[in-house]
Amino acid sequence: MRPTRRWWSIAAVGAVLLAISLVGNRFVPLVGASVLGAYCLVTAARAVSTITTADDSLAVDVDATPGRVPAGSETTVTVTATLDAPVDHPVTVDYTFPASVDAAPQSLTITPGERRAHATCAPSFPVAGRFSFPDLTVTYESPDGLFTQRVPRDEQVSVTAEAQGTGDIHVGAGGDTLRGMFGSHQEESQGTRGDDFADLREYQPTDSVRRIDWKTTARLDTPHVREYEAEREQLTRLVLDARSTLTAGDSARTKLDYLREVALSILRNTERSDDPVALTIVDDNGIRTITDAASTVDHYRRLRETLLALGSEQQTRHRRTVTAETGPADAQAASTQLTARTGPLTTFELTLMPYFSRTGSYVAQVSADPLFTAVQQHVGEVSSGTWTVLLTDDTERGRVVETMKLATRGSHRATAFVTPSVLFEPRGVSDVESAYERLVDFEEFRKRIHRIPRANAYEVAPDGRLRAVLAQGSERGRQQTRRRRSADD
Structure with a gap:
């Protein structure tokens, strides 16, 4: 329970009277301070009793209709607050929605003398998922306005937004959209039946x-x-990265949201082909979810529910990312160059030296990566017709490349769906020209994966942002061409 400014004003007056009484050795100010102190204590006890009674009698009901909607559409949410009996102080219910739900914070107030209040809003769901909301907090105010109390409530409702197509999602290579449905049995496994x-x-x-x-x-x-x-069945293993770097993006659409829709689309096409599919999800603590491969109706449903529930409760976070381009061979070469130096080392080289004291350190780091571990656990235990689908971002590029090399050992095939971090900045693409340069750098990384035998790589990104950045690059190219022609003339 928190005192209001009015209570603090009364307490301050009492403190002043007490100080005057002590300094001037006067009796009357002491009486006034005692009276105000007693008043503050009595009002606090009364406020505790009043607020506790009101909270015990308050019922909050949350309803969402419909409870299952296509992604990109909205539902109607009604919040109703009811008291057993009217009270002589306001009761306010504030509620907010998860970051992946497009809705502003809402509130409703039961005014003194009333028993009931309700409010309606229409949140929308830009991406697929299962969302539990809202986060409710009830604020009580004592009748004399001296105290307030905020009490969280657990009442929530769940809504499932089902993927109905790619929408604003671009899936392709080098800016060109992937033709056909990604993950189709016909595309990835021709000739297997x-x-x-x-x-x-x-x-x-x-x-x-x-x-x-x-x-x-x-x-x-x-x-x-x-x-x-x-x-011959095609075994598909989905390996989805759900670490904290994947929660970067706009408040409504993160990297994880986009990759999840790709995973759901692949799951749908796998189900159409009656092929077995397995799912592995990794987070910051390592492997979070792992399933055996199966092709039953219940298995497909469980995987779909797991994907829909993934990350719907997470809040958007943005973490500065550093891309790692160096592979084991590059690390070995750098180590050799540093240790072979005969002259004095620069401050920067002295800083790097401890990291290359053991040339196998990079390999050890890659081996400890949860994505690498998730693929490694299954490379040797599945049939030669396995298709591994890696869904991640470009935060640690070198490790993604090494993981794809592992996934394609033997006769295995693998496809990487990667989100370019440049297109998922929390505040959007502010510097389009710089974003174009970073997107060109990402394309070189994607081609690096694509050159691995039996491997494919596609970017997954917001289509609108990607087109805007590519348009800027095209315009810059035209301007350079015009300048060259003018110089030649």
Whole structure:
């Protein structure tokens, strides 16, 4: 319970009277100070009783209709506050929404003498996910205005925003949009299924209903599945980076939000092909979620629910990132050059020297990276037809490259979906020309991954921002061309 400014004013007057009484040895100011002190204590006790009674009788109801909406649309949220009996002081309910929900803070007030108040708002959901909201705080004020008390409440409602397409999401290479649905079985695994009929067998609970041969089922009165020669499943392993660097971006759309929609799209296409899929999620504490590969309806549903719930409770944070371009070979070369120096070292070189005292330190750091570890755990235990999908950002580029090399060992294939940090600055792209230079640098990093055998790499970014930065680069190129022509003339 917090005293208001009015209470502090009364307390200050009492303190002044007490000081006058002590300095001047006067009785009357002492009586006044005692009276004010007693008044402050009595009002505090009364405020505690009043606020406690009001809080015990307050019920807050939150309703969201509908509870499942397409991403990019909105729902109607109604918050209703009800007291068992009217009170002689205001009761205010403040509520806020998660960062990934597009809605301003709201409040409602039960005025003295009233029992009920309600308010309605229409938050929207720019990206897919499951969102629990709002965060409620009730503020009570004592009838005499001397004390206030803020009490958090646990009442919340959940809304699921389902991905309905890429929307403002760009997925492509070098600014060119990826044609077709990314993650489709036809694109990533052509030729893995044969067309020669082999056998019929009874339907098993783990089989997808899409594989049922309905003509045979009708004839035999028992569900049967038709199998084909050379039928080979494609195992897809999604490895999603959910570390703190992935929460950078606008308040409504972070890197993690964009990558999650890509993962959901791949999951949908995998389900259409009845292929087994596994999911691994890593966060700042290491591997957070890991599942075995399966292709049942319940398994697809569980993975979808896991992805939708991921990060919906997180607040947007922005952390300064440093990109790492150096690979193990580069680190070895730098170490050799430093240790071979015969002349005096500069201050900068002296600073770097301890980091190269053990040439294997970079390899050890990469091996300890959670993404690298997540891929390493499964490279040797799955079939040769595995497709690893790595969803991350460009914060630690060298480690991403090494992880992709690991994921493509043997006959494995891998695809990296990477968010360029330059397009996810919290305050937007303020310097478009500088952003273009950084985007060109990112493109070199993406090509570096793309050159790895059996590897692909695509950027995932807000389409509007990407187009604005690329347009600036195109305009600058045209201006340089005009200047060269003018100089030639």
